[in-house]
Amino acid sequence: MLSLFEFFSRSKKLRAAGVLGMNARNYNVISKNNRRNLYPLVDDKVKTKTLANSIDINTPKMIGVIEHQYEVGDFMKIVANHAEFVVKPAHGSQGKGVLVIKNYADNVFTTASGKKLGFKEVYQHISNILSGLYSLGGQYDVALIEELVHFSDAFQNFSYQGIPDVRVIVYKGYPAMAMMRLATKESEGRANLHQGAVGVGLDMRTGRAINAVSHNMPIGIHPDTNADLMTLQVPFWREHLLIGAQAYEMTGLGYLGADIVLDKNRGPMMLELNARPGLAIQIANGKGLRNSLKKIDKRYPRGLSAQERVDYVLNNG
Amino acid sequence: MKQFFTIRHILCLFLLAAVIFAGVATYYKIEYWGFSFKPHERTDVWTVDAHISFEPTGEPIEVSLSTPRIGDEYKILSEDAVAAGYEVEKDDKNHRMIMKSKALKEKQDVYYRIMLYDNEDTIGKVRDHKKPKVQEITYVDEQEKVMVKELWKLADKVEGSSSAEKIIKLLNQEVPEPEVDSFLPVHKNQKIMAEKIIYLLAAKKIPARIVRGVKLGEKRRAVPADLMLEVYEGSKWMIYNINTGTVGLPKDFVVFQRGGVSLLDVAGGTHSQVRFSVIKSVVSSFKMAGRRAKYENSHLFDYTIYNLPMHEQNTLKWLMIFPLGILLVVLMRNVIGISTMGTFTPMLVAMSLVKTGFFPGLICFGLIILLGLLIRTWLTKLNLLLVPRISAVVIFVILIMQILTIIGYQFDFKIAASAVFFPIIITAWIIERACITWEEEGAKNATKQIITTSIVAVVTYMVISSDYIRHIMFAFNEWNFVILIIVMLLGTYTGYRLTELKRFAPLMKDK
Ligand SMILES: Nc1ncnc2c1ncn2[C@@H]1O[C@H](COP(=O)(O)OP(=O)(O)O)[C@@H](O)[C@H]1O
Numbered sequence A: 001m002l003s004l005f006e007f008f009s010r011s012k013k014l015r016a017a018g019v020l021g022m023n024a025r026n027y028n029v030i031s032k033n034n035r036r037n038l039y040p041l042v043d044d045k046v047k048t049k050t051l052a053n054s055i056d057i058n059t060p061k062m063i064g065v066i067e068h069q070y071e072v073g074d075f076m077k078i079v080a081n082h083a084e085f086v087v088k089p090a091h092g093s094q095g096k097g098v099l100v101i102k103n104y105a106d107n108v109f110t111t112a113s114g115k116k117l118g119f120k121e122v123y124q125h126i127s128n129i130l131s132g133l134y135s136l137g138g139q140y141d142v143a144l145i146e147e148l149v150h151f152s153d154a155f156q157n158f159s160y161q162g163i164p165d166v167r168v169i170v171y172k173g174y175p176a177m178a179m180m181r182l183a184t185k186e187s188e189g190r191a192n193l194h195q196g197a198v199g200v201g202l203d204m205r206t207g208r209a210i211n212a213v214s215h216n217m218p219i220g221i222h223p224d225t226n227a228d229l230m231t232l233q234v235p236f237w238r239e240h241l242l243i244g245a246q247a248y249e250m251t252g253l254g255y256l257g258a259d260i261v262l263d264k265n266r267g268p269m270m271l272e273l274n275a276r277p278g279l280a281i282q283i284a285n286g287k288g289l290r291n292s293l294k295k296i297d298k299r300y301p302r303g304l305s306a307q308e309r310v311d312y313v314l315n316n317g
Numbered sequence B: 001m002k003q004f005f006t007i008r009h010i011l012c013l014f015l016l017a018a019v020i021f022a023g024v025a026t027y028y029k030i031e032y033w034g035f036s037f038k039p040h041e042r043t044d045v046w047t048v049d050a051h052i053s054f055e056p057t058g059e060p061i062e063v064s065l066s067t068p069r070i071g072d073e074y075k076i077l078s079e080d081a082v083a084a085g086y087e088v089e090k091d092d093k094n095h096r097m098i099m100k101s102k103a104l105k106e107k108q109d110v111y112y113r114i115m116l117y118d119n120e121d122t123i124g125k126v127r128d129h130k131k132p133k134v135q136e137i138t139y140v141d142e143q144e145k146v147m148v149k150e151l152w153k154l155a156d157k158v159e160g161s162s163s164a165e166k167i168i169k170l171l172n173q174e175v176p177e178p179e180v181d182s183f184l185p186v187h188k189n190q191k192i193m194a195e196k197i198i199y200l201l202a203a204k205k206i207p208a209r210i211v212r213g214v215k216l217g218e219k220r221r222a223v224p225a226d227l228m229l230e231v232y233e234g235s236k237w238m239i240y241n242i243n244t245g246t247v248g249l250p251k252d253f254v255v256f257q258r259g260g261v262s263l264l265d266v267a268g269g270t271h272s273q274v275r276f277s278v279i280k281s282v283v284s285s286f287k288m289a290g291r292r293a294k295y296e297n298s299h300l301f302d303y304t305i306y307n308l309p310m311h312e313q314n315t316l317k318w319l320m321i322f323p324l325g326i327l328l329v330v331l332m333r334n335v336i337g338i339s340t341m342g343t344f345t346p347m348l349v350a351m352s353l354v355k356t357g358f359f360p361g362l363i364c365f366g367l368i369i370l371l372g373l374l375i376r377t378w379l380t381k382l383n384l385l386l387v388p389r390i391s392a393v394v395i396f397v398i399l400i401m402q403i404l405t406i407i408g409y410q411f412d413f414k415i416a417a418s419a420v421f422f423p424i425i426i427t428a429w430i431i432e433r434a435c436i437t438w439e440e441e442g443a444k445n446a447t448k449q450i451i452t453t454s455i456v457a458v459v460t461y462m463v464i465s466s467d468y469i470r471h472i473m474f475a476f477n478e479w480n481f482v483i484l485i486i487v488m489l490l491g492t493y494t495g496y497r498l499t500e501l502k503r504f505a506p507l508m509k510d511k
């Protein structure tokens, strides 16, 4: 049993490292910077996408939305001109219910993992989305159909199947911390750290790897591809940060996480936003978030445009 | 940051206020209502029956019995007379029960009954500023005068803080002095002893008198009045035990009569006598609380939950452990950092375990979950929509519970019979969640979640299953205010969670 003394002494060490705990995140950061009524803007992927498009933030193009069970039959009409697309719940999280169709031919849908599905299965999947199987609290949901992202080859060696994405924490409009999430065999192609994905902390000025972890422990190479993680460098770094910074104006959320993927042809794209981004990013970066937030609070200028803020971070971050 | 401190400070002030309030309320309840920290605390209630019998002389009858008066020694629950055909009247001023009747023929039996509780030892003194006259004693002969002197000389050697105590002790010595032997008659009873003591005290000009009453005890049937002795010291009457010389009124003695008045007067009757019987009964202290409150003239009691009908009280008693359970949940989540399936699920499961008993409940619950999971896995194959599917699980859970309960009843198998106590919706929900977690995050994660939830439930059970804790949360429900403020204060807790110490361990830095 951990003694009270040990609890305090370890707490002190964490505080010294500027680690942001869950309670402090909820109480001091989220509740003070994110107004509740803004949450739907990011919790609903259709809303997020519409907003993003209105201010020219790059996102995967929306093909259509299915809102009611009786519209499920129209599905084939909606995807008529697409051989590849993605179906996902508008209120999903952690990749639940995301169906990535790589190819549609001869009445057979092939998923990213190579599984072959028929009409019935895809309809069933959409039906499940609508009935709320994948959404928080099980409330009714809508199915969003969007274009497939063609992932850049830049990270080919760094990810086992799956799709790497960049998570940027944005505080008061300033990108504060960033990491790249790389899928592993264990995470089954998913980019969630608690499922075994690799997290790579990124330098805010350059987009270069500074630290990498798997299951909370520091690592140097990717467990499946053996790529040297420290050589990782995110291209279009400025554009990545810009998407994060713009998300602030777009949503009004003072503390948010932006998930950004890199498309081969269209560059960095915003995949989703999160009003309660997790704290694992601190472990990936090997440093606490609190100091960065404090710095932004105290020293960073107010009233700059998104472009200016990104430049400020690139020069001073 | 500034604002955050003020909120916490305000809550701290509230906490202080709540603790003070709860402390005062607790003190009040213990002191005036007789509440206790111990569950199942019992109060002794003594029923004293005075059986009066006499033979009528043919004149109108008036029976008058001296009765106990309200003092510090005990509280009176009820008091009444059983005398068919008599006109009964209580003379509160003189503390007498008066029963009147027209002339009667046969032998009469009438009863006076009093119920007492909260008996206490007291000094038993009675103030009286007028010094009573001491009867001048007339010695039979010179020899007796010498003997009295001798006895007092001997008494002065006896240990004791007053003359009365010394003389009583002297007369009651196990191996009596020869002088004492010759002074006392061969056949002595309490009355003779009392009179002899009074006689000896009178020789020293100390006034003394007999006190009549009943010694409380089990198996006391039809006994005559017991005696004690009152001796005038200073400006008050002090009460003494005739056999031991101990001063003070013990809690097992109820005074019916003292001073110049008679214990029993019967006009229109002869051969009158009074015999006492004592019955002891035990009543839950809680039930007596209302009576005690009335004694204190406290109307507060009428507005407490303890004045409600038993059924409502039991329901509330059940509700009163919720706040503590909730506090535990908050502690586990926000301070320890354990995440469970559903915020209050462990607490609700723990409460069911309280009703079913620990092991039977746990086994039965495990059985329900297991069967439910099997059925739910089968449902997966049917590809039902969410709402109908979870509804189906709920119905299945109800069916499983029915079957288990029937089996439990038929085979007198307690474990199965406890099925009925588990919250149906919560159980169905655990099954649904476990199944989805199983599918999406693997068996390992699902099992982990079920196990953490169970552990939290067991820990919660440990706390709320204690009879003591449940009794205290009910009897001293004001502490729920304190819990409320603590929960709110925890809402401002921004320190690390216990689990985060491990999670972020790689980031730790020595100063
Ligand atoms: N348009 C898309 N093209 C390719 N893969 C996608 C697309 N949308 C989502 N994905 C895959 O699904 C995962 C989860 O999608 P996301 O939109 O982030 O939903 P969630 O809120 O459930 O995390 C992404 O990390 C990515 O791997």
Ligand SMILES: [Mg+2]
Pocket: A094, A095, A259, A272
């Ligand atoms: Mg995502």
